Amino acid sequence: MDNHKIYKTSFASVYPHYITKAxxxxxxxxxxxxxxxxxxxxxxxxxxxxxxxxxxxxxxxNNAPLLNPNVHKITGVICGYRVEDIEHPLMQKIRYLDKLIDELAKGKSMDKILRT
Incomplete structure (x- = not known):
């Protein structure tokens, strides 16, 4: 799937997969x-x-009120890419979310996931 298709994918169509994974x-x-x-x-x-x-x-x-100021603390590999090295801002945000859901599914505590 090319990036343009990902960007135009309905968030609602992926959201149930996040919940199922968790x-x-x-x-x-x-x-x-x-x-x-x-x-x-x-x-x-x-x-x-x-x-x-x-x-x-x-x-x-693009309409999110405020990307969390601690987003820079989200690091690591998701889908074969280091999230901190993804150059396209929108793709990086999508992968940040993927990474956080992965961490949840792997049993990390919410404090660690939310970088508190």
């Missing part, structure tokens, strides 16, 4: 939501509306 490892939808809210600055009501509206990833991240 729940298979004993984590919760609430923890997934907390990660998304921490990363983007959205509130729960807005997140629900964005999902219901089938907002694409590009719009989802």
């Amino acid at each position: 729940e298979k490892k004993g984590r919760t939808k609430e923890e997934v939501d907390l990660i998304i809210l921490w990363l983007t600055g959205y509130d729960q009501t807005t997140l629900t509306n964005l999902i219901n509206d089938k907002t694409d990833f590009e719009t989802f991240f």
Whole structure:
């Protein structure tokens, strides 16, 4: 899949996969939501509306109120790429989220995931 298709993919179409991944490892939808809210600055009501509206990833991240100031602390490999080295800003944000969900599924504590 090329990047343009990823950006235009509905966030709502991927969101259930985040939840499934987390729940298979004993984590919760609430923890997934907390990660998304921490990363983007959205509130729960807005997140629900964005999902219901089938907002694409590009719009989802471009309209995010505030990317968390600790986002630079998200490092490591996801999908074969080091997240801190991804040059395209939108792709980097998408991979940040992927990385955080991976950490949740791998059993990391929320304190570590949210870089507190």
